[in-house]
Amino acid sequence: MNPIKVLLVDDSAVVRQVLGAALAEDPQVRVLAAVANPLLALEPMKTCWPDVIVLDIEMPVMDGLSFLKKIMAERPTPVIICSTLTEAGARPTLAALAAGAVAAIAKPKSNLRELLHDTKTELLHAIRLAAASRPRVAPVARHPLETAAPGQRLVAIGASTGGTQALESVLAALPANAPGTVIVQHMPEKFTxxxxxxxxxxCAVHVREAGARQLVRRGEVLIAPGGRHLQIKRIGNNFWAETLDGPLVSRHKPSVDVLFRSVAQAAGARARGIILTGMGDDGAAGLLAMREAGADTIAQDEASCVVYGMPKEAVKKGAVARTLALGQIAAAICAA
Structure with missing residues (x-):
């Protein structure tokens, strides 16, 4: 197998030196170049196009977000954002994910040499995942559907790699009176x-991070907070969302499996479960529980996925009633 060709773009000489050396130790990775800004990256890209780009956001000459948009417009390439995961940095990193980046990992603000060695395993995993992905800028429907079918239903969605784009595409197409929706997107704390x-x-629907305990209402979307599981309980004729701490489930917190299993128990046939692009198998078992409880279950199709991992595993388990392209999912959410 040919090594994964990686281009490292970061204005910190220490980051370039330490991460570049760490990546070079892996025989499955070949560092094409480690450069200080996007303009310097253009030269090595003329002779050898990288399989994966590891990119900082805040840099002189040209910022990482502008460079990312240029790359995605000209030749979509897997890009990993490597930045400090702070509240102040969350918005630009989310903008990068929306623009086509496939992953974001933490870059420490101090003790760089020591802490970047701890980042090596996470970065190598992200590079392998990115190399297997198919990045694209998902078209976003800015005009929501005209109507939503009557009847109270609960929609549960799970997503991982590529999910930020996919969710933006789906939710922006929903009408203001869409069914109450709960979502797990694999994402670090402070980002959600x-x-x-x-x-x-x-979006026409109201989107917010889920709190400790709240009612799921029509026209509202609740997203699981990073670092906490989200589950649904039924009280009378209403659905309540609750967040809770606990161990990793299917290697994640929040876990799609935790959400889907709780929806299967609380909502049964009144629910619709949707699994979107992502690496791994989180959500497959939970979606099967939903289908066995009578829920309608949908998987995003392979052609429109950035990573056809989670949907593929759900299909293999027999958890999926139907497979739809990304552009069809908003209409499916609103269908009776």
């Missing part, structure tokens, strides 16, 4: 609140 805020600004 900013992600919900961004979606709320472009």
């Amino acid at each position: 609140a900013a992600f919900a805020e961004r979606l709320d600004s472009i």
